[in-house]
Amino acid sequence: MAYQATPRTERHHRENRDRIVDKALSLISLGGYQSVQMPKLAEMAGMAVGTLYRYFPSKEALFDEVFRRASQVEIDHCMAAAGNSSYGPLDRLVRVIEVFVYRALRGPGRAYALLIEPIALPVQTARLDFRRQYDRLFVSLLDEAIAQREIPVQDTGMAAQCLVGSISEVVGRMVAGYEMPAEPDKFLDQLMRCCLRTVGVGDADSARLVAGMDSNRYG
Amino acid sequence: MAYQATPRTERHHRENRDRIVDKALSLISLGGYQSVQMPKLAEMAGMAVGTLYRYFPSKEALFDEVFRRASQVEIDHCMAAAGNSSYGPLDRLVRVIEVFVYRALRGPGRAYALLIEPIALPVQTARLDFRRQYDRLFVSLLDEAIAQREIPVQDTGMAAQCLVGSISEVVGRMVAGYEMPAEPDKFLDQLMRCCLRTVGVGDADSARLVAGMDSNRYG
Amino acid sequence: MAYQATPRTERHHRENRDRIVDKALSLISLGGYQSVQMPKLAEMAGMAVGTLYRYFPSKEALFDEVFRRASQVEIDHCMAAAGNSSYGPLDRLVRVIEVFVYRALRGPGRAYALLIEPIALPVQTARLDFRRQYDRLFVSLLDEAIAQREIPVQDTGMAAQCLVGSISEVVGRMVAGYEMPAEPDKFLDQLMRCCLRTVGVGDADSARLVAGMDSNRYG
Amino acid sequence: MAYQATPRTERHHRENRDRIVDKALSLISLGGYQSVQMPKLAEMAGMAVGTLYRYFPSKEALFDEVFRRASQVEIDHCMAAAGNSSYGPLDRLVRVIEVFVYRALRGPGRAYALLIEPIALPVQTARLDFRRQYDRLFVSLLDEAIAQREIPVQDTGMAAQCLVGSISEVVGRMVAGYEMPAEPDKFLDQLMRCCLRTVGVGDADSARLVAGMDSNRYG
DNA sequence: GATGAATGAGCGTTCATTCAT
DNA sequence: GATGAATGAACGCTCATTCAT
Secondary structure (H helix, E strand, O other): OOOOOOOHHHHHHHHHHHHHHHHHHHHHHHHOHHHOOHHHHHHHOOOOHHHHHHHOOOHHHHHHHHHHHHHHHHHHHHHHHHHOOOOOHHHHHHHHHHHHHHHHHHOHHHHHHHHOOOOOHHHHHHHHHHHHHHHHHHHHHHHHHHHOOOOOOOOHHHHHHHHHHHHHHHHHHHHHOOOOOOOHHHHHHHHHHHHHHHOOOOHHHHHHHHHOOOHHHOO | OOOOOOOHHHHHHHHHHHHHHHHHHHHHHHHOHHHOOHHHHHHHOOOOHHHHHHHOOOHHHHHHHHHHHHHHHHHHHHHHHHHOOOOOHHHHHHHHHHHHHHHHHHOHHHHHHHHOOOOOHHHHHHHHHHHHHHHHHHHHHHHHHHHOOOOOOOOHHHHHHHHHHHHHHHHHHHHHHOOOOOOHHHHHHHHHHHHHHHOOOOHHHHHHHHHOOOHHHOO | OOOOOOOHHHHHHHHHHHHHHHHHHHHHHHHOHHHOOHHHHHHHOOOOHHHHHHHOOOHHHHHHHHHHHHHHHHHHHHHHHHHOOOOOHHHHHHHHHHHHHHHHHHOHHHHHHHHOOOOOHHHHHHHHHHHHHHHHHHHHHHHHHHHOOOOOOOOHHHHHHHHHHHHHHHHHHHHHOOOOOOOHHHHHHHHHHHHHHHOOOOHHHHHHHHHOOOHHHOO | OOOOOOOHHHHHHHHHHHHHHHHHHHHHHHHOHHHOOHHHHHHHOOOOHHHHHHHOOOHHHHHHHHHHHHHHHHHHHHHHHHHOOOOOHHHHHHHHHHHHHHHHHHOHHHHHHHHOOOOOHHHHHHHHHHHHHHHHHHHHHHHHHHHOOOOOOOOHHHHHHHHHHHHHHHHHHHHHOOOOOOOHHHHHHHHHHHHHHHOOOOHHHHHHHHHOOOHHHOO
């Protein structure tokens, strides 16, 4: 056999790395970053402490990776929602926000860790990157919406940041208190109207956009 | 002796307490909450470790005080901007946002600590309180603006949270990177337009509102 | 007035000293030696911490004094019981043991502190002195009993130590657990028989000696 | 390889644990429980502080183990002396007391720590257990002696406590002062007579029982 | 490559004692 | 003589990291 993309050791290595990240994310989702202790994590991942350090030079580097991976999963879900080109850009923006919010509500521990939980400064950079990815997603949708004259001309970079900030603030406050809103749909509806106003869509037009939302679609 | 508001011991006590809080805030502004170690702080404040504990029962209690004091200064500035009743509610909202942003830009370390710096959970509560005070301020201005038909009827609680989130996000990203925007005035102008759109003010009307802004007024 | 045994300052000094010792004994009786903290004690005694150190050079010295005074009170009660010369020496021995046991049962915290509570080594010396005083009391009663042929000739020093040990052990176990025996009178009766056997009095003769016991006599 | 009772790591672990306990007992024997400080102990045991905590979850747990081990050695010696069924129960009682006393005289530091040294309350429980084991040993011998009509019917539980108290008191005073009696044999003889009287054996009969004692037998 | 026992600097906190006022 | 704020050495304990096997 001439070609072997992933020889046994390499696959093994990747599997171990994945297992570490997985278990770390589990711990973080349950008890936050500070609940992760290297010996405990090693045991959960079925390996020795020293082995952890073959895969990650430090706890911080591990957290960075965990953070980036978990973020990427969120981003991917939102990208998927944004990518369905059979809808207009504003409809897709609405879908993205829906996905963001509903996923946060269903995995509040993870959302808390990604959005607001205290973490070492260097990892904060990753959090900023995470948010910047949302920016880019929003910017592209807003630029498209402007091109199609669905919303007025505006500084889309700034608008995107405001969207990220608004959604994070509202969702973050909820998950920080581990309280779910009494009527999630109505709550989301109000948040959505604010977000749409932020990009120049009046409440009259919002009504049509949010009409088709169905919370059961999102996992 | 007719007047002795603060006898020597009382003044001394307050001065020590203030010095501790000051030094702690300095440390926090430079290296974040986690960089504050009681022995180090004691040395900086020119006293023994035990003395720290005469003033604060625990590190956590100290952080709480530091946070609340610093927050209160910010809130007070914004309240002052909101209180000038010779202007309409929207004008005052614009002034509050201006103050919020300019103060953050001039004291980025402090703003970072107040807005986004990782911190122990119990102090997070104080941070939430801090944000809720902004909420209340915004809600009262927005309710007034609705009553005067300056903005459309809306969920002002949600709008207030979105304002806090938007401003915090935008300002926080700046101070997290310790980068100042190239053109602060133009930058603030864009942020203001977003905030105003969020509460239902179109860009056409924004122009008038932001016209009178003068960044030199704020310290 | 030519003679003044206790000038004002001296009386004041003694009163302060007494108050310190009293309060310390209260604290000890409630929470043990380790519950005594100098600042707390100073407050209870209505004086400053520094003043405590004008009366006692160290905490240990204070404990020593407290221990000796409290011991002396116990010893005095037992001496009183031993001193009533209208009874025979064995009757008086029985009375002394009764007093010892009943007082311990009524003030278990104090008894625990005097008999078994862990304490700094130098104060242990005072505890040994305390026990030696009981020795002497027992020795004198036993010598008298031998002279009157109520008990056989024996090493009364050794017998006295065994009495102190037996009573302390039995009482100490009770107060250590803060459990009172279900039937104190019967319990004391059994202990008394053991003690009397130890000095050579058979159970037949014990019966007569313990007959007149009345627990209501002792405070 | 047919036999490997203790693989290297296990043996190593046990050796370390033993070394810690040994060093702790040395420190205790010299300076008492309160003289044991974890950093100091770690140094003496040739390991880091953290390593101590791999073997014992807390200082208290360590003390508990040290106390129980040292106690068990004493108990075992006494049990051995009690178990030689070729002698009658009273003879064996005498042997047990002999062993108790002689061992205390030869290791006064250890005896002091086990019997009277001040110690944290939780470990006091272990000390009480230690004494209760002696109780049980004495009770079984006394019950047997009553069955064989060697001693009169009596409350053997109470008698056992009195024996433990008497012996501890007498031995404890000696070791507390680190003074050895001038004539150990005669001293033991007197103590023995007291103990025997306590269980109802007159001095006349004691003489026979103590006749065969030989202090050189005990280590 | 994997192991996991060992490390030790560092933490927050306590409290008997001191000494300037 | 009295004060009580200040002291600071010492405590038990943690846990990310290392390295001999």
